Amino acid sequence: MKVLVVEDDVKIAAAVKRGLEREAFVVDVANDGDVGLWQATEGTYDVIVLDLMLPGRSGFRVCADLRGAGDWTPILVLTAKDGEFDEAEALDTGADDYLTKPFSFPVLVARLRALLRRSGTGSAPVTELGPVRIDEGRRRVSRDGEEITLTAREFDVLAHLVRAEGRVLSKREILDGVWEYDFDGDPNIVEVYVGRLRRKLDREGFSLIDTVRGAGYRAGS
């Protein structure tokens, strides 16, 4: 589950990033509105946390621009309680929820999850592929009813492939979708994870992830 945090206060940004990562989110941070907008359009995020008071392009503008460009990634807006910006106004611009600073961390997480659930990105109805059952909401996987434990990364890679609904995803696409945007390590890591998923999920006569040589990987169908 990828989150983009657009926040100029470096300390807050870092704290939020660390906290969300502990909750198994993959987090990218942008420190001003322009970079934020750019990253939001380039990358594929499941949800965006957007401060309204930003250097460069304001949160309002970012929100409006994204929506104007047809990007409906759920947005949770952060506002200062002194209320220079009005929450209702933010919602009008196309935000989906808001939170006034200072906020408690559990609340942020709860609201994010609620947002993901509502927008359907997070609660993709449980998917079944052969004997394997993938519950994105609870981040659980089972085969023949038996629970299988995956690490956060393993789950993200699997979920990403499953969401593609049979399309072939290149290693590059998987990297972009699951790892932080500035990851520039060896794409071989995708192979490593696919290998691990196979060892955990495949069984005699059933293989969940196909290799499409020269193109990427494909799950299901």
Added chain:
Amino acid sequence: MKVLVVEDDVKIAAAVKRGLEREAFVVDVANDGDVGLWQATEGTYDVIVLDLMLPGRSGFRVCADLRGAGDWTPILVLTAKDGEFDEAEALDTGADDYLTKPFSFPVLVARLRALLRRSGTGSAPVTELGPVRIDEGRRRVSRDGEEITLTAREFDVLAHLVRAEGRVLSKREILDGVWEYDFDGDPNIVEVYVGRLRRKLDREGFSLIDTVRGAGYRAGS
């Protein structure tokens, strides 16, 4: 992209209609279940937004009747959160997704788009030429339902020819379209690949790729 909105609350119906029209949908509204069912069967819609609580025929019935009549237009169901109707139940009746009222507009649009994407109305690059079926997204090819494995290059060449929809492509064009820009090897390689494709795909009485001597190759039509 045509949407049918079946909703008895006139204000909600109007708001949704206006909003969706701003998103470039073409919207028809029905105010009760019977009219809704009738319009759904008469017209051809890409997706139906269906309230469950309706005068006349309930949303459940509409859904069930449509499915019973073999109409599989994607349906997004609107439920009141007080939960007189159960979402799971709606999905059982044949709905494809649900949203609880009140909902935010962007969420509705996002879900509709997701639904359209999933149901393939939005993008399905699956081409059939005679007995051969080419699925570009899944990178799969089959003849008479039987899967045929192609290498990456083979698939790319085939896809390129298929995309030309019957136009003749010169070897040069195929090279430029499929190989890297700076490829300066023997154009004979195209012949080699066409040959391999033929051996894999052609059968008695059917040949997928025609040679147009002196000009290039052509697939389909």
Added chain:
DNA sequence: CCGCTCATTCAGCGACTGTTCAGGATGGAG
């Protein structure tokens, strides 16, 4: 501070596939 889990890198191996080449087949022009 120690032991654990997990993410990442690396190198080696094996199989597959892209490419080349040369000789045979084919078709059209004259």
Added chain:
DNA sequence: CTCCATCCTGAACAGTCGCTGAATGAGCGG
């Protein structure tokens, strides 16, 4: 009918791609 350009094909080779096990190190909990 003949000849030449064009196309087809089988075989061979080298390089690429994907898989794996092991090693390393960061981070967390005890």
